[in-house]
Amino acid sequence: xxxxxxxxNSQIWKSIFRHPAPYxxxxxxxxxxxxxxxxxxxxxxxQHGIALSYTWxxxxxxxxxxxxxxxxxxxxxxxxxxxxxWAFNDILALRDVTTLGIMREIHRxxxxxxxxxxWLHMYRVFLTGSYKPPxxxxxxxxxxxxxxxxxxxFTGYLLPWDQLAIWAITVGSNMARATPxxxxxxxxxxxxxxxxxxxxxxxxxxxxxxxxxxxVGENALNRFYILHCVAxxxxxxxxxxxxxxxxxxxxxxxxxx
Amino acid sequence: MAxxxxxxxxxxxxxxxxxxxxxxxxxxxxxxxAEPVGSEAGNGDAAAAxxxxxxxxxxxxxxxxxxAAARGSAADKPAAAQPAAAxxxxxxxxxAAARGxxxxxxxxxxxxxxxxxxxxxxxxSASAPPSGEMPSLQxxxxxVRGEPATAEPAxxxxxxxxxxxxxxxxxxxxxxxxxxxxxxxxxxxxxxxxTLLVSPFAWAxxxxxxxxxxxxxxxxxxxxxxxxVEPPTKFKIGPPSDYPEGTVSTKWKAARGVWIVxxxxxxxxxxxxxxxxxxxxxxxxxxxxxxEQKFKCPCHGSGFRVTGINFEGPAPRPLERxxxxxxxxxxLEVDKSVKFQEELGQWEIPASYYxxx
Numbered sequence: 166x167x168x169x170x171x172x173x174n175s176q177i178w179k180s181i182f183r184h185p186a187p188y189x190x191x192x193x194x195x196x197x198x199x200x201x202x203x204x205x206x207x208x209x210x211x212q213h214g215i216a217l218s219y220t221w222x223x224x225x226x227x228x229x230x231x232x233x234x235x236x237x238x239x240x241x242x243x244x245x246x247x248x249x250x251w252a253f254n255d256i257l258a259l260r261d262v263t264t265l266g267i268m269r270e271i272h273r274x275x276x277x278x279x280x281x282x283x284w285l286h287m288y289r290v291f292l293t294g295s296y297k298p299p300x301x302x303x304x305x306x307x308x309x310x311x312x313x314x315x316x317x318x319f320t321g322y323l324l325p326w327d328q329l330a331i332w333a334i335t336v337g338s339n340m341a342r343a344t345p346x347x348x349x350x351x352x353x354x355x356x357x358x359x360x361x362x363x364x365x366x367x368x369x370x371x372x373x374x375x376x377x378x379x380x381v382g383e384n385a386l387n388r389f390y391i392l393h394c395v396a397x398x399x400x401x402x403x404x405x406x407x408x409x410x411x412x413x414x415x416x417x418x419x420x421x422x
Numbered sequence: 423m424a425x426x427x428x429x430x431x432x433x434x435x436x437x438x439x440x441x442x443x444x445x446x447x448x449x450x451x452x453x454x455x456a457e458p459v460g461s462e463a464g465n466g467d468a469a470a471a472x473x474x475x476x477x478x479x480x481x482x483x484x485x486x487x488x489x490a491a492a493r494g495s496a497a498d499k500p501a502a503a504q505p506a507a508a509x510x511x512x513x514x515x516x517x518a519a520a521r522g523x524x525x526x527x528x529x530x531x532x533x534x535x536x537x538x539x540x541x542x543x544x545x546x547s548a549s550a551p552p553s554g555e556m557p558s559l560q561x562x563x564x565x566v567r568g569e570p571a572t573a574e575p576a577x578x579x580x581x582x583x584x585x586x587x588x589x590x591x592x593x594x595x596x597x598x599x600x601x602x603x604x605x606x607x608x609x610x611x612x613x614x615x616x617t618l619l620v621s622p623f624a625w626a627x628x629x630x631x632x633x634x635x636x637x638x639x640x641x642x643x644x645x646x647x648x649x650x651v652e653p654p655t656k657f658k659i660g661p662p663s664d665y666p667e668g669t670v671s672t673k674w675k676a677a678r679g680v681w682i683v684x685x686x687x688x689x690x691x692x693x694x695x696x697x698x699x700x701x702x703x704x705x706x707x708x709x710x711x712x713x714e715q716k717f718k719c720p721c722h723g724s725g726f727r728v729t730g731i732n733f734e735g736p737a738p739r740p741l742e743r744x745x746x747x748x749x750x751x752x753x754l755e756v757d758k759s760v761k762f763q764e765e766l767g768q769w770e771i772p773a774s775y776y777x778x779x
Contacts, residue, residue, distance in 0.1 A: 332706055332721065335704075335705050336704045336705055336706075369646060373646060377645075377646075378650055378652060379650070382652065384647060384650070384651075
């Protein structure tokens with residue numbers, strides 16, 4: 166018995182890989198269905214489901230870029246500190262002295278590319294009518310994913326803490342001041358007034374909630390760091406899983422109805 | 423005692439083959455013995471038998487003969503169409519008896535059920551089938567029991583059946599009353615609101631909603647920090663003599679975000695005002711250009727006069743003034759928490775300027 170056979174017949178191996186490698190169709194199905202990671206994907210896909218002229222593969226490319234962003238992002242977190250003292254310097258250090266610090270550039274480029282592919286994917290779905298019943302809800306999930314992708318871009322933009330970042334976020338967050346009822350420069354905030362005590366002030370309005378301060382400062386940097394690295398990616402990951410699941414349940418990729 | 427259980431097909435085929443082979447099939451041993459085990463197996467087989475019995479080809483003998491022979495009514499009655507035997511039995515008993523008898527023939531037990539279908543045809547025709555098609559097992563059972571059958575009137579009359587229990591008479595099924603919701607309270611149109619409010623589910627949902635709403639509000643409050651490390655909004659900037667006539671001081675711009683301007687070009691009167699260094703277009707920080715005597719925003723090119731009035735670029739309104747006053751110690755004090763917008767006429771308010779002479 167060869168070494169490989171000995172290993173594959175051992176109890177440890179069998180407890181990890183419960184089924185042997187696929188050798189016929191039935192076993193292939195079993196392996197797919199009983200695997201935690203693989204069972205999200207259907208066992209078999211129609212041939213036209215992978216036709217580039219049908220799907221453009223933009224959804225798949227977007228997901229691939231999301232994985233690239235996640236991996237490079239996590240690795241960048243080891244060399245970046247979101248404080249006023251260190252943020253800008255750490256970015257420079259990543260560029261100049263860190264091994265494979267090129268991941269910072271990859272992260273940035275992939276972010277731009279992901280926004281582009283998200284829009285192209287949305288455009289393709291619209292052109293092929295893949296939003297029509299019963300796929301309407303998947304379109305809604307897609308729009309949510311689009312908004313969250315743009316928010317990821319917005320929050321990530323501040324992290325290098327350079328002039329471009331600070332002023333871009335200043336301009337963007339100034340718009341929050343004009344929120345109806347919740348912004349100090351919007352309409353209706355005077356209505357939120359309990360017994361003469363203003364609920365909406367420059368220290369308690371929507372812009373303040375977003376930045377954690379009255380202007381873009383250290384609080385804003387920390388807040389955007391957490392939103393960019395933890396909070397929004399968690400929500401995006403959940404919605405991506407639902408998005409893929411709905412594709413299957415609504416009839417499969419590139420399937421006529 | 424426990425022989426191999428035979429299916430009904432096997433039993434019948436076996437009996438047929440033995441009949442054709444002219445061997446005495448008398449199951450003289452167990453005419454009455456009803457083995458419970460065999461009965462149970464017979465039940466399952468009996469259920470499976472009718473479809474297959476319907477499919478089988480016509481046999482040389484009618485099944486009544488076979489059953490009669492199996493019953494062992496008169497020991498050597500060959501092919502006698504006398505199903506009316508002395509001791510009537512249910513089908514289970516017959517099958518059980520046949521199993522017990524044919525358990526001593528292991529050779530024939532190996533016949534697979536499909537093969538037994540072929541055997542009747544193969545074994546030929548000892549005698550022509552009287553009716554032309556084999557009756558179903560139901561008919562056989564009915565015939566044995568003496569109930570009116572479809573094609574065999576020659577079946578014996580009804581006989582008492584000692585082994586089977588008499589079927590109990592069930593009381594008539596009562597009419598089910600319509601279901602009531604909510605337990606105690608009957609819901610009608612009149613009291614539906616009350617039912618909704620009082621039922622335990624309603625209470626549970628209300629508490630859950632209240633808890634969720636409270637948690638959301640608490641989360642919003644949590645996200646607003648109570649301690650800010652920011653420059654103070656009220657600060658002193660020195661005596662008025664520090665700011666000569668016709669000058670714009672950028673001393674406090676970097677640290678506090680205000681220009682201190684001493685000018686009389688707004689309304690002809692000499693005032694010291696504090697202008698907030700925030701462009702009214704999108705919030706960038708303009709620069710004071712001394713040589714051109716104007717504030718110029720680097721972001722999109724908005725331009726403001728020394729008084730703060732916008733005159734070029736995308737800025738829609740003048741720069742904002744912030745509060746300025748004289749403190750008790752003779753120092754000017756700036757209060758950034760109040761702002762005054764010229765386009766709203768607020769530059770008339772005394773707190774927005776410090777008059778000189």
